[in-house]
Amino acid sequence: MMYEYFKNLESSLEKKINETPKSPNARKKYSLEVARIGKRLYSGKDKIAWTGIGVPFDILNTMGITSCFVEFVGAMLASTGASGNFIKEAENTGYASDSCSYHRAILGALSQNLIPKPDFLVGTTLPCSGGLAVIENMARKFKKSLFVLNVPQEDSLQNIKYLSDQLKDLVNFIQKETGINFDENKLKEGIKKTNKARDLMIEAYNLAKKIPSPVDSRILKDFGIVTALMLGTDAGIEVAKAYRDEFQAKVNSGESGVKGEKIRLLWIQNRIQFRYQLEKWMEEEFSASIVIDELNDITWEKIDVDDPFTGIAKRIISIPFNGKAEKRIEHLKFLAKEYKIQGAINPCNWGCRQGTGERGLISDGLKEIGVPVVNLEIDCIDQRNFAEGQVKTRIAAFIEMISN
Amino acid sequence: MLTNKLVGFTCSYTPLPLIHAAGYAPYRLFPLDNSKDSAGHILHDNLCPHVKKILDRGIDNNTPEMSGVVFMNSCDAMRRLFDGWRKARPNDKAILIDFPATSDDSAINFFALELSRLWKELWEWNGRVGDLSSIKQSISIYNDLYSLFSDVTSKIRKARLKDGNLKIQELYNKASTEPPENIIPILKNLQASINSALDNDSNSVPIFLFGNVLYELDAFKLFNDCGAFICDDDLCTGSRLFYPINITEEEDLFLSLSKSIFSRSFCARTFDPKYPLKFAEDILNKAKACNAKGVIAHVLKFCDPYLIRLPIVREILKENSLPLLVLEGDCTLRSIGQQKTRIEAFIEMLR
């Protein structure tokens, strides 16, 4: 069923892109690659791994493993409107309703045998304790080997070495589990592609900073976190280039993403994953645009192809969710200034100890630089209690406040 | 080293001998229920009550004077507690120590480096330079404490001494907030007087108790009143507090300490990836080993490390016909008091 879904999605996107090759197609290309990853995960033919967020997908890709963080499944189920049933299923089997709904959706799908059996699993201590617990559950259920990356908090020499040594162990683990031999040259090639995609993404993000911005509120939704899955591949370069080109063309022609852009907003952490009309409504009602998402940024240096494990370790440690809240807040302040935003929206995904847990600290931090934050209480995955009217009222009041 | 200078700690993975060796008495910041409820403003209400109540204490200045606080990066909530503490008490000395989630060799080596970082920091708080020999002395004191606790606890539990668990918990609580030198003589006296001091309680039902934070004496009294006898426990505020520390002449002290911390009984957040959810089998084995007729889990609300692993524990216990009662706590006596009827019914069912 899932395989068919992704296969159909792939062919319909291919068709659309081929029909209008000249028109803006960055988001379509992105969605196409996501569909292809989904198709491979459910093909039953590819070597696959379920992972946590922050895993070095370039290493896995260059070893021929299709891999994906499990939260992606939660997001996908929400986008198809199916998450509610799976969340209910997880709660029926004893998983607490206070935990993150990304995780409950996956656990529900797991108990319904809707998650394909992986060849192995890779957990990370980043970004949350819940995610790691879910991966441990999955490893037990599938009776498949599990590798865990312990991500230290800070980028000291000691910590970078610890993590880069773990990455080397991960490579050995994958070789053992799959029989695939690690090829250093392939990784080098992959890292070149990672760096290339990185450069293009930086260019795209820099264009997004322009006033008015070439982005609308939807084009970069989930972009940073999901394109990580494509690192080390040509697809990653292709997608990043499509975005860069589309933004460049818009900037050249003076076209803004949101007509008459008036309000520039920062979205903190995850977007809402089910279908809803909030962003479009904000654009139409207030000419307000989400020009930057917290997770759409490059926080890491170019990786040295001759010392890839060190560079990848630094990249993982640099993820703003990792470590102390002050690091994350500094990053948010940086984005707020760079993108000249007037306000920030924090959905406070219910159950997330990471994002929601830091709510008060984030609000205070951004307040220090004069950026107000509206804290919502939305479950980004579970649509069942979504009170669209209330959320709109809060956002309208917030936008009114920042417009004055 | 008997001292009244305190260093706060919040997690039972904290290496207490290091704090002691640096000239402080480790002081556990229990999640007392007597501060204003304000942590939610700094963080969010959906964090575990353990962490929120500790932060409430910090915001309310409801703590003794402390030279600093050691936080372990053991879970999201603990990491947030560190962040919140720094916000609420910016002038306090505070350190966050990374603690890997898995127990492989590289994790043990890394944690040894973290321990040495802590050691240096503790002496910086002191304004002096540390002497490694003091670590050996402190380890030896904590080993004595461990042996006494395990001996006294096993005797009390074997003899099913009425109110014995209350006494044990009282001493665990004392040992968490006072220097070990204060506790050792009490334990020795108790050890000598065990048979005569307390009454036998053979009518109660043997229960294995596990979970995260449960330290209130009234909670243990409630178990007694409901007819349960805790024949063994696996709690952060109970048996997991003290463990044997093996050191040798040849090995680096921090490495030995790290190995010992990784060899003790784990709570849900630490595991061996080779045996996913072995935690569930460990619970089963411990319950069987103490001949428990049933298992009670006391788990705090919003605690992901436990709550996400609990369904598998339930499954394993069910497969082995060991009834389980889950009590969700919020670090108030009110919440556990409200569960009285459930506990009574559970015990009745087991009789």
Ligand code: SF4
């Ligand atoms: S939303 Fe929060 S709790 Fe959920 S997966 Fe993301 S970081 Fe973890």
Ligand code: SF4
């Ligand atoms: S009770 Fe759970 S969430 Fe809270 S500090 Fe302990 S392990 Fe972390």
